[in-house]
Amino acid sequence: MVNFPNSEVLNLERHIQVGGKASDIIASQEWAWIEDKILGALNDQAINSLKNARNEEDRIKAQQQFLAAHRPKEILEALISTGQAAKAGLEQISTLEGENNG
Secondary structure: OOOOOHHHHHHHHHHHHHHHHHHHHHOOHHHHHHHHHHHHHHHHHHHHHHHOOOOHHHHHHHHHHHHHHHHHHHHHHHHHHHHHHHHHHHHHHHHHHHHHHO
16 A cells, blocks of 8 residues: 655645646736736837847846746746646556555
8 A cells, every 4th residue: 555645645736726726827818918018018128128228237137127027927837837747646646546455
């Protein structure tokens, strides 16, 4: 019989829940609006800042703006990926326990 620690199962379940929430957010109309109006504007501002950069400090500021425009979606996508991996891990644990109990 394979016994996986409750804490490991609970941790996987939390990752699944957070990944599901992140997936819901990316699929929402609100996210589309945020991505278009807020993050899109920040991205445009970063491009303009880079075009008008006069020195290294201005280029660094433009880079930070660009990263700020793209990081939220990257975080959501990472949470989704982690949730999917956790779901696969939990399914594997269930299969192993089922095989050993059967």
